Amino acid sequence: MTSSEITRKNSRAQDEVLLSIKNITKKYDDALAVDDISLDIKKGEIFALLGASGSGKSTLLRMLAGFEKATSGKICIGSEDITHLQPNERPFNMMFQSYALFPHMTVAKNIAFGLQQDGMAKADIDARVSEMLKLVHMEKYAKRKPHQLSGGQRQRVALARSLAKHPKLLLLDEPMGALDKKLRTEMQLEVVDIIERVGVTCVMVTHDQEEAMTMADRIAIMDEGEIQQIGTPVDIYESPLNRMVAEFIGSVNIFESEIIEDEEHFMKLFCPDIDTDIYVGRGVSSGIDDRNMLFALRPEKTFISVEKPDMDHNVTEGTVEDIAYLGGHTVYYVKLTSGKIVQCFLANTERRAERPDWDEKVYVFWQDDAGMVMRS
Amino acid sequence: MSTYTTIKRLLPKGRCLILSGPFLWLLVFFLMPFIFVAKISVAEAELSIPPYTAMFDWIDGVLGIRVSINNFLWVLDDPLYVQAYLNSIKMAFFSTLFCLLLGYPMAYAIAKAPKEQQTVWLLLVLLPSWTSFLIRVYAWVGLLKNNGLINGLLMWLGIIDDPIQMINTNFAVYVGIVYSYLPFMVLPLYANLVKHDNALLEAAADLGAGHFTRLFRITLPLSINGIVAGSMLVFIPVVGEYVIPELLGGTETIMIGKVLWQEFFNNRDWPVASALALIMVFILIIPITLFHRFQNKEANL
Amino acid sequence: MIGSKLSFSKFMFWFGIAFLYLPMAVLIFYSFNASRLVTVWAGFSGKWYVELFQDQQIMSAVGRSLQIAFYSASSAVVLAVMASIIMVRFKKFTGRTLFSGMVTAPLVMPDVIIGLSMLLLFVAMGQHLGWPENRGMLTVWIAHTTFCLAYSTVVITSRLTEMDKSLEEAALDLGASPFKAFMQITLPIISPAIISAWLLSFTLSLDDVVIASFVTGPGATTLPIEVFSSVRLGVTPKINALATLIIGVVSLVAIGSWFFTRKMNERISAQLNVD
Structure with a gap:
């Protein structure tokens, strides 16, 4: 990574804290999936949770989305406590690993789905949908069904759908998990580009260190439900705090x-x-x-x-x-x-x-x- | 915050609503009936409506409970009933075996057919079971009768001079059962076999296994779940089968379903019929549990 | 190497198919026989069909059975969708073992036991609660709904298990309420299974003779009961004609619905089976 790239990336993030996670713990029966994690997400940054499978990163993301209930701890946006809000009440949207595009709806209907839930007027929905289609360069495919799209196209639609509602926070679950290696590198840059243009704050989960280092401003390395280190890609690689981090990256x-x-x-x-x-x-x-x-x-x-x-x-x-x-x-x-x-x-x-x-x-x-x- | 509390108040309610519908239905209309079967099996037959004695009576402030185990003693003491149980189990066992012997190769053939043909083949096997069961059993009456099609054909060909007695024999009952229950065997076997990874057989062949070894050491052990499910799906209902022995069987075919029917409809002895049913459930508990465990295992895959 | 074994299983397959279809073919063939006797072919005739349609008793039983089958299938499917949600989505609640046991047991429980036990329930309820007052179509409907519920639940559960759970989560994430997410996302996706479950229940109800014999009452004779009482007495060509019609209708509906569900499935699973 060149030094000019690093400065550009750093300028994207602002110092204002958007989301704070306070002492979040999640227990399944007796197993501790997430162990007392506290973390601040800054406005405008792309934050990656990086770890092996079973490290608790997905559980943490699903708690942010509201699909899992925290055993203890708090999640706040600014001063508002959203720990107990249902997924449909949170101003967050998620791009799923499988994309979870609704198979019986067209691309346009998929993108419109979230807007319809807010009771937006039809003309406004149409305008927003075409804006989103343009953003992800999918204007030509508005009438297609998901199964008529390639992997990369599906990902663009999934991204457009999760951005349509102007979420305060975008959650990405293994964003490149369903793509083959070659397409992955291409899409990583494209997704970052789109996120940057929209200016949305983003938390992503991945097990792929290259993906985390390419896309994220800051990375948290997770292991056994705990955060081992938080830092920029350079910090993590050049100054690991412990053996686990050093061995996990590179x-x-x-x-x-x-x-x-x-x-x-x-x-x-x-x-x-x-x-x-x-x-x-x-x-x-x-x-x-x-x-x-x-x-x-x-x-x-x-x-x-x-x-x-x-x-x-x-x-x-x-x-x-x-x-x-x-x-x-x-x-x-x-x-x-x-x-x-x-x-x-x-x-x-x-x-x-x-x-x-x-x-x-x-x-x-x-x-x-x-x-x-x-x-x- | 207020929307959150209202939603939270509503949510378990929706969950309870979904839960209570089928749960209550099954409790009232499936489980509760067995309580009445148990209750009436300890009553005595009586010429009244309904034709059994009450369990509780209330005379001069004294609650009388009348429980009679006579029906059970009667059933277990009479060789006719015991014979009917044993015979039903025997016939169910052999029918299941015949279904398995015919159904396994069929399911195997479907599972090994080209992917796009599989549904057509499967449909071919299942289609008859969607037409009337009664009529399919009845079709065999015309075929197996003394002046029926098979005897007529054999006599016309000069192979036999006098008709062979086929209808009203155990043979006819076996044919009818295998015929009616074959699709129930094929379906779970197919569902299991189709999931097998062909690479396993290739790996076995690569390691030098011939096709008998592959069949007995790879395919059969892996399909044990399908075999159990298919066998239970045939065995359990056949133990209580009534229509087939009634239409195709004769006096030699004493099956418990038929005996129960006669006790209930012909003799109007509800308590004995209930006792017979209860003993049948008791006999079938092990295979039903086996089947249930399999269902759960499949569902959790 | 594998070829020789395949040919054996293929042979058995076609043998089994012949075994399954020949009796029905014979039945259809003889429904057009002018003679009453099975062994004698006395020329082509449609007279048994005419006689069948003139038989008031059979015709009214057909109407009654279709009605019962329609209502039983519909109510069974509604309950089965709920039961499937419970089985697949509610992982933990008290009474889960009991519930899953009650759902699967009717699949294998012999008909005579279900019939007898339900009758005894209805008699006891009539005695103590005054409802149902007497037995008839209502009680047959309840009994059929109960055992169709089991079959429908198996069909719908397997589809619901296959369905990617993140589709529902995506709908919730995009702001839909749980109820809306179910109606707009889950229901359309499992609809092929719901249709097959309905059709299966319909044919099961239309076919049942034993349970109906127990729980029905005067004036509510269903078609299978009617057919059973006449075939007990031997071969009747009128029943051959009825059988031919049933086989024809079922084949048409089965093949039609197979085409329909295949198309729906292709569309949906094309998306679901991507990875």
Whole structure:
């Protein structure tokens, strides 16, 4: 992601809080699906709940929509408590994973359905429907039935239907779940574009990290009913708060290590897997007695070479265990002398360049600011 | 907030309304009748309207309760009744077996037919069951009679000189039952078989299984639910079958449905008929529970 | 390899079909026989049809049975839609086991037991409540509604289970009340099943002889009871003619409704089976 993209995205969100979730908990029998979550959604942002299946993200979304009743906690828009409102009384609309287009109604009738429930005049409904059709570029298909549409077209109709009522909040449940991979990337950008044009606040649920990172301004990583970290895509990827987040987003090499020195501008760690000390270009200034730390290193920031780099820290020796050529980059699995396997990405910037081979002795090294340190 | 409270007040009401309609109907018209069957089975027959003694009487401030187990003793003591029960179970068992032997290959053939032909084939099997059951049983009377079509044909061909006695035998009853109940066997079997993943058979073949192995180790075990459902759908009603033994059976065919009918309509002995019904329900409780459990399992899939 | 087994099952299939259809074909054939005897073909004749239509007793029984079947099917379907919602949507309530047991039991319960037990109920109710005063079409209607309810519920439940629940949720989400969502979304989508359930109930009611024999009263003889009492005495060509007409009508309705539901289903499941 380029830096200009990041600034554009950040400018979309305003600082005003639209929706606040306060200590929401959901219990099924004895199982805790959502465990005491508090969260603010800012006006105008796209917020993604990202997690594996069973992490509670869908339950949280369904509680926002009103399909599930919270066991305890509150959901408020501004000062209004909407925790106990029925789904049909909430100013939110949802785009379902299956799209849930009414099979017996035309595209136009589907979009008009929500407006009719408000008792809007027929002429106004027609005007709004054609406006929505235009927004999603589906003017030509107004008279079609859902089964006569392709997957992408269905998604556009579902989006138009959920936006027709000017919802205060748009909920997206696995928005790309029913599309194949190629169409997915295309639709992700298109959906963001439409949401941006309408200017609606949006909460989405997904298990696909790429989707969350492409579409969302902020991401909440969920696991076992709890939020592990909230932040921008860059925060989440570059500064994960814990091992779970680091491992969930992308690949990572994690080393269990111990603090030797912890100063304001640097720290030194000892790790039995690594031949030299680990030098980190910033300190955590923990002051806590527990000296155990996790040192995490993304594979694309881990370099390898056959010649020994001229460094007295952040370098260790190993042999190439396995090589996976992926086109854009190659993944090297290097076995360190301790037996630990480390992943390194090598970008294929040259065609058929000289590369380390299987069983070759290599050195693994990284920059002082490449690694991330965390407690758990 | 006020709309919320009104809605909340209304909602459980709507739910209760939906719940109470069919629930009350079934309680009053399906479950309650069995209470009366039980009540009358412990009464005694009497020449009155209705033709049984009252359970409670109130004489000089004394409540008398009259419960008689004579009907049950009478039924269990009389070899005719016991024989009728045993015979019904035996005939239901063999009819179910014949239906299964004929119905399984039929259901299999439909399930393996091209997708667009399946509904046509299934319709072909089900269509007769939508026409009158009574008339289909009656059709066999004309075929199986001594001067009926089959005997006539065989005699005309010179295969036999004298007609074979077929009508009024157990054979005719078996034919009639299998004929009438076959679609009930085929339908659940088909519904089950059609869900089987063909890749399982291919995987088995790939691992070296011949088609008998595939049939007995893959298809049959996977279709056990369909077999149970189809068998129960045939077995249970056949135990109480009346019309078929009445039209096609003879004196040798003593089935409990027919005996109950005679006790009720010919002898007007309501208490004994009730006792017979109650014992029949008792016998059928296990297969009915089996069927019910299967229904639930299918519904939850 | 699979071919040889297929041909066996295919053979059994056609054998079964022949077994199912031959007797009916014979019945139809002989309904046009001028002779009373089954074995003798005395030339083509429509006289049994004429006689059938002149038989006042049978004709009035036909009218009565059609009426009962119409009312029973209609009331059974209404109750069955409610019962299906309970079975599919109300996952937890006290008495659920009892309810699902009561819904499925009539499917397999022998007719003689249902008939006898309902009669005893009606007699007791008449005695203690004064209602129903006497037995007739009303009591037959109640009895038929009860067992048709079971069959209809099976048909409608299976469709409702298949239906994507998020369609209803979408309607609620777009501001429809639960009642409106049901009427505008659920009902149209399950309508093919409702129609088949109605037709099935109609034919079941039209076909029942045992239960009706128990619960009917004087002056309310249904067609099956009429037919039964005459076929007990042996083969009567008039009944052959009636059977031919019934088979003809049922085939037409069945094939017609099959075409109809297939079209509806195609339209609806095309959307539902996307993923």
